[in-house]
Amino acid sequence: MRVLVTDAEYGSLDLEADVLGAAGHELLTARCRTAADVIGAAQDVDAVIVQYAPISAEVLAALPRLRLVSRYGVGVDVVDLEAARARGVWVCNVPDYGxxxxxxxxxxxxxxxxxxxxxxxxxxxxxxxxxxxxxxxxxxxxxxxxxxxxxxxxxxxxxxxxxxxxxxxxxxxxxxxxxxxxxxxxxxxxxxxxxxxxxxxxxxxxxxxxxxxxxxxxxxxxxxxxxxxxxxxxxxxxxxxxxxxxxxxxxxxxxxxxxxxxxxxxxxxxxxxxxxxTPHVAWYSQESEVELRRTAAENVVVWARTGRPVHWVVEGR
Structure with missing residues (x-):
């Protein structure tokens, strides 16, 4: 699988790279802020891990290969859930890290x-x-x-x-x-x-x-x-x-x-x-950040191995 982290504020993404690499998947990174950024960066990827970048209906329509979106966090309001459901794209989150x-x-x-x-x-x-x-x-x-x-x-x-x-x-x-x-x-x-x-x-x-x-x-x-x-x-x-x-x-x-x-x-x-x-820090501890990042990547790994991620919000096909 080719997996893109669209955006993240964690500095090095070695943790995600280790989780995905151990399962044989390739990690790509970008710094997306807009829908156009995501479309430009996510051509020919199978899954994206997203923090704040918008995964809109426009993005999903422009990325027919994309099959899974994994969000760093509980909320999935950056993703157009109805558009994902209509296209059979899995949407995952990390429900209890913080x-x-x-x-x-x-x-x-x-x-x-x-x-x-x-x-x-x-x-x-x-x-x-x-x-x-x-x-x-x-x-x-x-x-x-x-x-x-x-x-x-x-x-x-x-x-x-x-x-x-x-x-x-x-x-x-x-x-x-x-x-x-x-x-x-x-x-x-x-x-x-x-x-x-x-x-x-x-x-x-x-x-x-x-x-x-x-x-x-x-x-x-x-x-x-x-x-x-x-x-x-x-x-x-x-x-x-x-x-x-x-x-x-x-x-x-x-x-x-x-x-x-x-x-x-x-x-x-x-x-x-x-x-x-305070600066959107309520979720943060050293331990919660590790759990958040690892689980967001593991959503992709488990889906690739079994066809069904653990923490899904929208069921794909």
């Missing part, structure tokens, strides 16, 4: 907001030693936590954070009642935002969830609430979040992911004292 890391990051961000750690640290660095400068802090036992998406990461985040809060409510239209966690009240999305003093997002980016958290949902939250997003950047409208910070609807927001990465220089959200932004 569950602990992302849940830990979400809980850490939530904790930092509740205690205004960024604000207090900034004041100390400025030479001001006064706990009152950070504004009023509330005891979380009197607050409600809202968890949107109760898959692996959302459930782990909920389980770690729930003991701090007075109530926990959740929203996940795909989780059956039989699997719903005990002690979590099930609500519709609008009701969850209206009830929650802190909301953490753990859901995929789809056509339905694109820009989900905007002015309407934010306006439903109690004044002085908090929002955490370690899932997908496109779930949240940054300008709406900025406005909610300015008008006091949000006391703080913590974002590990943004619709555009890196964000435009000088965006007002980046300099706002109520915003904590």
């Amino acid at each position: 569950t602990v890391e992302v849940a830990l990051h979400a809980v850490a961000m939530l904790s930092a907001l509740l205690r205004n750690l960024a604000g207090h640290g900034r004041h100390v660095r400025e030479g001001r030693w006064d706990y009152r400068l950070g504004g009023p802090l509330r005891r979380p036992g009197g607050l409600t936590l809202g968890v949107v998406g109760l898959g692996r990461i959302g459930r782990m985040t909920m389980e770690r954070a729930a003991p701090w809060f007075g109530d926990v409510v959740g929203h996940d239209p795909y989780l059956p009642d039989a699997a719903w966690p005990d002690g979590v009240e099930r609500l519709g999305l609008e009701d969850l935002f209206a009830r929650s003093h802190a909301v953490t997002l753990h859901l995929p980016l789809t056509a339905e969830t694109q820009g989900l958290v905007g002015p309407d949902l934010l306006a439903r939250m109690p004044a002085g609430s908090y929002l955490v997003n370690t899932a997908r950047g496109g779930l949240v409208q940054p300008d709406a979040v900025l406005q909610a910070l300015e008008d006091g609807r949000l006391a703080g927001v913590a974002l590990d992911v943004l619709p555009e990465e890196p964000p435009p220089a000088g965006h007002a959200l980046l300099g706002h004292p109520g915003a904590l932004v």
Whole structure:
């Protein structure tokens, strides 16, 4: 097999080369950003491993030899799944490489907001030693936590954070009642935002969830609430979040992911004292990166050997 890594931010790809080479496959590399880049680089390859490059319907139509797409990560929103399904192209992901890391990051961000750690640290660095400068802090036992998406990461985040809060409510239209966690009240999305003093997002980016958290949902939250997003950047409208910070609807927001990465220089959200932004690092540990890269390559190896990859999202033919 000829296998192309369309794009990756990991430096050397020796790990992928070792996994594929041991099975007798050839590894090619590129630095694709656009659909045209992928089309130009992926002629005559059997499989691609992709991080952020778009695998659109146009790309799939232009690459008739391509039979499998393996994504570095859980989300597969860079791939046109319907077009892949129509062409019989397998689409694979790595479903659980960073569950602990992302849940830990979400809980850490939530904790930092509740205690205004960024604000207090900034004041100390400025030479001001006064706990009152950070504004009023509330005891979380009197607050409600809202968890949107109760898959692996959302459930782990909920389980770690729930003991701090007075109530926990959740929203996940795909989780059956039989699997719903005990002690979590099930609500519709609008009701969850209206009830929650802190909301953490753990859901995929789809056509339905694109820009989900905007002015309407934010306006439903109690004044002085908090929002955490370690899932997908496109779930949240940054300008709406900025406005909610300015008008006091949000006391703080913590974002590990943004619709555009890196964000435009000088965006007002980046300099706002109520915003904590990290560089899409929630997934990362040394161990999770190795697992992610190895599994993305093993998807190709197992498919080539057996005709069926282990971690598939779209079944090919």
